[in-house]
Amino acid sequence: MISLIQRVTSASVRVEDETVGAIDAGLLALVAVQPEDGEAQARRMLERLLGYRVFADDAGRMNRSLRDTGGGLLLVSQFTLAADTRSGMRPSFTRAAAPGHARHWFDYLLELARVAHPRVETGRFGAHMMVELVNDGPVTFWLDTA
Numbered sequence: 001m002i003s004l005i006q007r008v009t010s011a012s013v014r015v016e017d018e019t020v021g022a023i024d025a026g027l028l029a030l031v032a033v034q035p036e037d038g039e040a041q042a043r044r045m046l047e048r049l050l051g052y053r054v055f056a057d058d059a060g061r062m063n064r065s066l067r068d069t070g071g072g073l074l075l076v077s078q079f080t081l082a083a084d085t086r087s088g089m090r091p092s093f094t095r096a097a098a099p100g101h102a103r104h105w106f107d108y109l110l111e112l113a114r115v116a117h118p119r120v121e122t123g124r125f126g127a128h129m130m131v132e133l134v135n136d137g138p139v140t141f142w143l144d145t146a
Helices: 039-051 099-116
Strands: 002-015 018-023 026-032 062-064 072-077 120-122 129-144
Touching: 002 039, 002 072, 018 072, 018 120, 026 039, 026 099, 026 129, 039 099, 039 129, 072 099, 099 120
Parallel strands: 026 072, 072 120
Antiparallel strands: 002 018, 002 026, 002 129
8 A cells, every 4th residue: 555645734625516525734645555455554554644753843843643633634545656657658557456446445444544533534536536735844755555
């Protein structure tokens, strides 16, 4: 499982003209599921999303996690993160899970997140989404459970 996380002051997801998910300060996590992913990878990704220290402490150092700050978590499925871009001029998606497998494990991650954290929002799996964010820093990290 792969996630590109961005520390944000705000983020939202629209599908057509409807806002389907929005947070204030917290993390936007774009998530890709790979063919070998399952329960262990989803649990590990959630542990990293909630525990990764990307928020400033009183000294201004990145020493606080989402769990520490209580900020929002916006999970957005994005299979393109699993693209193989090593050659050619067009990405290959052989490293991305098939839609049914991806949806199952993305939904599982979302369910775990909603149990573990009070402020979780999401986009709409498989939809054409418009994602808006204000990246705070900018702070962006690539997390991988492999």
